[in-house]
Amino acid sequence: MGGRFITFEGVDGSGKTTQLRRLAATLRAAGEAVVETREPGGATGAEAIRRLLVEGEPGRWSPETEILLFTAARRDHVERTIAPARARGETVLCDRFADSTRVYQGVARAGLRGMVDRLHELSIGIEPDLTLILDIDPEAALSRGLARGTAEDRFERFGLDFQQKLRAGFLALAAEFPGRCRVIRAEGSAEEVAARIAAAVMETP
Numbered sequence: 237m238g239g240r241f242i243t244f245e246g247v248d249g250s251g252k253t254t255q256l257r258r259l260a261a262t263l264r265a266a267g268e269a270v271v272e273t274r275e276p277g278g279a280t281g282a283e284a285i286r287r288l289l290v291e292g293e294p295g296r297w298s299p300e301t302e303i304l305l306f307t308a309a310r311r312d313h314v315e316r317t318i319a320p321a322r323a324r325g326e327t328v329l330c331d332r333f334a335d336s337t338r339v340y341q342g343v344a345r346a347g348l349r350g351m352v353d354r355l356h357e358l359s360i361g362i363e364p365d366l367t368l369i370l371d372i373d374p375e376a377a378l379s380r381g382l383a384r385g386t387a388e389d390r391f392e393r394f395g396l397d398f399q400q401k402l403r404a405g406f407l408a409l410a411a412e413f414p415g416r417c418r419v420i421r422a423e424g425s426a427e428e429v430a431a432r433i434a435a436a437v438m439e440t441p
């Protein structure tokens with residue numbers, strides 16, 4: 237079994253990355269060994285695939301090709317980073333994981349959820365112990381995301397309507413997997429959100 241595997245999910249700009257860093261600091265202060273990682277990416281090969289996915293025109297890949305690329309990146313990430321860290325007994329905090337593929341690629345074309353699930357079963361096969369779904373009004377989140385001004389805005393450029401569907405998709409996923417998912421209200425100060433997250437993590441063995 238090994239160390240705990242905790243994932244952060246939510247719409248673009250929901251504050252996942254900041255909150256992941258805070259939780260890592262809190263757990264380390266309590267003496268836990270923590271690995272912070274992200275998807276797409278988190279290993280050398282997976283980071284190379286990330287650049288293919290997050291840069292360029294929104295229509296650069298078909299939804300099917302996108303699912304294959306995300307799954308290839310995830311396989312590399314699990315092999316090289318997540319599984320070894322857990323085997324060492326370390327806690328893994330991951331910014332996005334398979335739930336992002338279920339929601340993003342499932343929303344882009346609803347009929348593709350079956351393809352996502354089959355590929356996951358075939359080549360990934362693990363689920364997090366705890367998934368924190370950061371829930372926020374996409375309008376507020378999107379303005380934050382675009383304000384960052386990086387080259388990595390391919391998904392954010394799908395627009396507000398897409399983000400609203402993503403939010404609904406994440407909430408539906410939380411209802412589908414109630415055992416491991418916790419919906420965290422992501423509005424308010426970073427301190428307030430961090431306190432909600434810490435409470436959810438403490439409740440999980």
Ligand code: TYD
Pocket residue numbers: 247248249250253275276290306331332333334336337338340341381391392
């Ligand atoms: P990320 O770096 O987490 O962006 P952000 O910090 O804005 O949330 O993820 C990059 C983009 O890739 C993001 O828009 C979500 C998308 N994505 C998918 O569409 N499917 C996936 O499986 C993953 C992991 C990410």
